Amino acid sequence: MLKSQLHLYRQGEGVSGSQAGPVWRFHLRFMRGFEAFRESYRAALTWALARRSGVAVVFALFCIGSGILATQLGQDFFPQVDGGQLRLHVRAPAGTRLETTEELFARVEDKIREIIPPSKLDTILDNIGLPVLPINMAYTDSATIGSGDGEILISLKRERKRGETWEYARRLRQELPSAFPEMTFFFRSADMVSQILNFGIPAPINIQVLGPNQEANYRIARAIERRLRRAPGAVDVRLHQVLDAPELRINVDRTRAGQMGLTQRDVANSLLVSLSSSGQVSPNYWVHPRTGVSYLIAVQTPEYRITSLDAIRNTPLASAKAGPPQLLSNLAAAERMTTPMAIGHYNVQPVLDVYAGVQDRDLGSIAKEVDRIVAEFRGKLPRGSQIQVRGQIETMRESFRGLTGGLVLAIALVYLLMAVNFQSWLDPFLILMALPGAFSGIIWSLYVTQTTINVPSLMGAIMSIGVATANSILLVTFANQRRAEGLTPVEAALSAAATRLRPVLMTAGAMILGMLPMSLGLGEGGEQNAPIGRAVIGGLLAATIATLFFVPVAYSFFKEKVRPRPPEEDAEMLQ
Structure with missing residues (x-):
């Protein structure tokens, strides 16, 4: 009875005049079109079942070709996001005074405004030098190491094309070093996502040279820097530690100072008070009686009075003991030398950091270049030194290993669960026959859309594999019932x-x-999730074709010599 009514529903018979509206007519037209499509599919599948060997060969060649194509895909940890912000770090020659640095930054800003038109530029903000109070050092950027360092934060307007931020960064990298050859320029991660992915490191790539032999390690670090600069796609390559900053060293004659009733500490305190204020030696605060706000009171020699080395030599020295004050020139000699501006340690050992960024190339290709460079210089290290690679390269490889291992374990677990459910080792194998097609579709979708293999695309691959497996289960289960x-x-x-x-x-x-809007990457930050949609769409398209054509072919081939399950046994298993 139900079958006859369903037949009338399909044919559209028995429909009253009130029901024969535009929606019902569209439904009938759609049903006739789908039935015609079903018959065409039945004819195509009949042709494929008659040529099972040829279909299997074509499918195998498609999967093998897709695997070869996968070697042409790049690798990234996460896609870059165009947030409309640039973080330009500017480094003047070591020892540059803060006032001179400010003038240089003003000239750099003028050059930036020439490159970025006013219609695209929103704001420019400068952060120059290091804070005076030591407590603020915890909030400063690790890349800023002196008064000649600073950052220029550039914000673009919303009315811009996607990718225009990276184009401006490319132009700034080309034109700023030519206009200011005495200065060093490099970009840092401006968006929060990239900063988190770097795990506190100021660049995606960090090559560390560790060991006690600083002189030999410095030469190797400089050689690695020069070698990495020649690698295609590597930008903003620099050695973080600056070891040649000018220094004025005051050598105190302790014997003579002792004769005058002074100690090394007295001389150092007097110089610190004169040059850096008493706030560095003995901070003194005054509390406003009405507001309760604390103000630092400091005593310091005016900077305009210290204009030469002789002015420093004439600094008076005070002693806690009774005695006449002495001049610095009577007890000490000044010597010009060089000193490091930043000293780094990693696991207690001294370290030299070579940082680099990526432009117009994927991180995986740069990682291979880094591996070759590191292997080249490992044999030249002095005893007790080592080279270590940190940054997004290390994290990306660990994430890929984890996701790949999890995917393999998930497929194996699904196979074992289906083997228990179907009471067969063959049926789960036939169900998983669609997965090579899903992987191939993912590879082709990423290749066509010029998307790299990254964590979001691998997440999309896992999603598409789940849906593909569910469709294959539907087909194989019904085929067993028909057998x-x-x-x-x-x-x-x-x-x-x-x-x-x-x-x-x-x-x-x-x-x-559902994944189509996500694959287009629309909206702010849409680039981050676009690989998920693209992987799902490509994987499902190929997996659906494999499910509808190759899985029936494989089923008919492997089931030829297998005894069909009795109906009551199959019904009991399904319950």
């Missing part, structure tokens, strides 16, 4: 595929349509 009714493997595969065509297409189509 239990007495059909041959070929007939059962053909009947199951034609009957389950609608739910398979509905499941895959709903997922594809």
Whole structure:
């Protein structure tokens, strides 16, 4: 009775005049079109089942070719996001005074405004030098190491094209060093996502040379820096530690100072008070009686009075003991030398850091260049030294290993669970036959859209594999039921595929349509999630074709010599 009513529903018979509206007419037209499509699919599958060997060879060649194509895909930890912000670090020659640095930054700003038109530029903010009070050192940037260092934060307007931020960064990298050859320029991560992915390191790539032999390690670090600069795609390559800053060293004659009733500490305190104020030696605060606000009171020699080395030599020295004050020139000699501006340690050992960024190339390709460079210089290290690579390269490889291992374990677990459910080792194998097609579709979708392999695309691969497996389960389960009714493997595969065509297409189509807006990467930060949608769409398109054609072919081939399960045994298993 239900079957006859369903037949009338499909044919549109018995429809009253009130029901024969535009929606019903559209439904009938759609049903006739889908039935015609189903018959065409049945004919195509019949042709494929008659040529199983050829279909298997074509499918195998497609998967092998896709695997070869996968070697052409780049690798990134996460996609870059165009947040409309640039973080330009500017480094003047070591020892540059703060006032001179400010003048240089003003000239650099004028050059930036020439490169970025006013219609695109929103704001420019400068952060120059280091804070005076030691407590603020915890909040400063690790890349700023002196009064000649600073950052220029550039914010672009929303009315810009996608990718225009990176184009401006490319132009600034080319033109600023030519206009200011005495200064060093490099970009740092401006968006929060990239800063988090760097895990506190000021660049995506960090090559560390560790060991006690600082002189030999410095030569190797400089050689690595020069070698990495020649690598295509590596930008902003620099050695973080500056070891040649000018220094004025005061050598105190302790014997003579002792004769005058002074100690080394007295001389150092007097110089600090004169040059850096008493706030460095003995901070003194005054509390406003009405507001309760504390103010630092400091005593310091005016800077305009210290204009030469002789002015420093004439600094008076005070002693806690009674005695006449002495001049610095009577007790000490001044000597010009060089000193490091920044000293780094990693696991207690002294370290030299070579930082680099990436432009117009994927991180995986740069990582291979870094591996070759590190292997080249490892044999030249002095005893007790070592080279270590940190940054996004290390994190990316660990994440890829974890996701790949998890994916393999997930497939194995799903296979074992299905083997228990189907009471068969063959049926789960046939169900997983669609997965090579899913992987191939993912590779082709990433290649066509010029998307690299990254964590979001791997997440999309896992999602598409789950849906592809569910569709294959639907087809193989119904084919087993048809075989239990007495059909041959070929007939059962053909009947199951034609009957389950609608739910398979509905499941895959709903997922594809749902992922389409995400794959376009629309909106602010859309580049971050676009690989998920692209991987899901490509994987489901290829997996659906594999489910509808290759899985029935494989089923009919492997089930030829397998005894069909009795109907009551199959029904008991399904319960």
